[in-house]
Amino acid sequence: MEPDTLPLDPDMLRQVIQFLLAEGSSFWRELTRKWTLYQLGIALAVYACAWMLAWGLGPRYNDWLRTRDGWAKWRLRIGLLVQRRMRMILFVLLIWVVYLVMKEVTWGSRSVLLRIIANLAAAWLFIAFATRVFLSPAMAFVVRYGAWTWATLSILGLHDKTRVLLDSLAITLGDTRLSLWLLLKAVVVMATLMALARLAAGASAASIQRNRDISPSMQVLAVKVLQVMLFGAAFFLGLKAAGVDLTGLAVLSGAIGVGLGFGLQKVVSNLVSGIIILLDKSIKPGDVISLGDTFGWIESLGARYVSVVTRDGKEYLIPNEDLITGQVVNWSHSNDFVRLDIHFGCSYHDDPHAVRSIAIEAAKSVDRVLTTKPPVCHIVGFGDSSVDYILRFWITDPTGGLTNIRGNVFLALWDAFRENDISIPFPQREVRLLGDAPVPAAKGDGGPQRG
Known part of the structure; x- marks a missing residue:
């Protein structure tokens, strides 16, 4: 025109x-x-x-x-x-x-x-x-x-x-x-x-965010809704000041909405999934989660994705839909208590009662291990070359890492076992080399008889 x-x-x-x-x-x-x-x-x-x-x-x-x-x-x-x-x-x-x-x-x-x-x-x-x-x-x-x-x-x-x-x-x-x-x-x-x-x-x-009576997830939802309302009102008031007919804009926005519904299904799905995540409080900023091979803590909740930071500093932007449809391990969903297990074996010559006591005290000596929920140690089996044990202990700071705390407990076990002469056996095999000379038969081995 x-x-x-x-x-x-x-x-x-x-x-x-x-x-x-x-x-x-x-x-x-x-x-x-x-x-x-x-x-x-x-x-x-x-x-x-x-x-x-x-x-x-x-x-x-x-x-x-x-x-x-x-x-x-x-x-x-x-x-x-x-x-x-x-x-x-x-x-x-x-x-x-x-x-x-x-x-x-x-x-x-x-x-x-x-x-x-x-x-x-x-x-x-x-x-x-x-x-x-x-x-x-x-x-x-x-x-x-x-x-x-x-x-x-x-x-x-x-x-x-x-x-x-x-x-x-x-x-x-x-x-x-x-x-x-x-x-x-x-x-x-x-x-x-x-x-x-x-x-x-x-x-x-x-x-x-200063209101402690509101959960972190609801805080994020309230902030997002407030931002949408304020910026939307500013946008429409600016158009009104320019003399734009908002009635025609409403019809146009409806047509655009239908087109977006078909063309941007994934985006809309992520947006709706983000709202569901905020409403059901399944995850919130600061939670430690595992999703597939990704382990880290939630840095922020976005409209389309969740930012997860791992221990090595990588930041993964995981779509909200994956957190709704996939299996997510939330290490701090209802509380911050996390139990970790360590498997080890000791020689049959060592007293199992002493091994259990020494292992428990060694775990207690590590800083991050809780003493209010004391560690426990149990025998789980008799192996080919060792008596197998499991040591269980609790922590409250999974954001500090899991591999490092396991390593510290293993190191404390190593030092405690050396001080108390507890041996950690390992499988031993005997290898015999067969040469050209015939091997003499043992008596009663079923060899040939002279007549």
């Missing part, structure tokens, strides 16, 4: 040029007046004073800020921002003092420019502080310069004229009219709402 109104209409461009020339001519006449130049000189002198004050106070403020070790992070961030903007802060304070004095001692027309400069500086300083809440540099850039432009036009009294000018640059598609004013407004409003949504989501997530 071709647009009904082209943005490059010659008449429209002529009006824009005439508007800019008229405003530029008026601005130049005001700028070349005698008292306007005086006020510009005063503003430059005030800025020089602010620069010298910031140069002198900056190092002292920095030394004082370094001693604020007990401050919260947000207070330290504000302190650093004040340090970076100290020159502008001092300029705003001084220019307002100078303007108020000039307003009282001379005619009002001789301080108009100082009032405009003071308002602009205060607005720019406020916007610089306010846009620090944006985490995305691109979003902060859009909102900062958009707000600065809006504040400048409002203070200079050009807001309404600029709005009419930008609104005249438009195209019409069917029943929808899109102007440059609406697009700019939508970008700035959506960026601002997205930043506020991210700030609110971060603050709410921190509050939810």
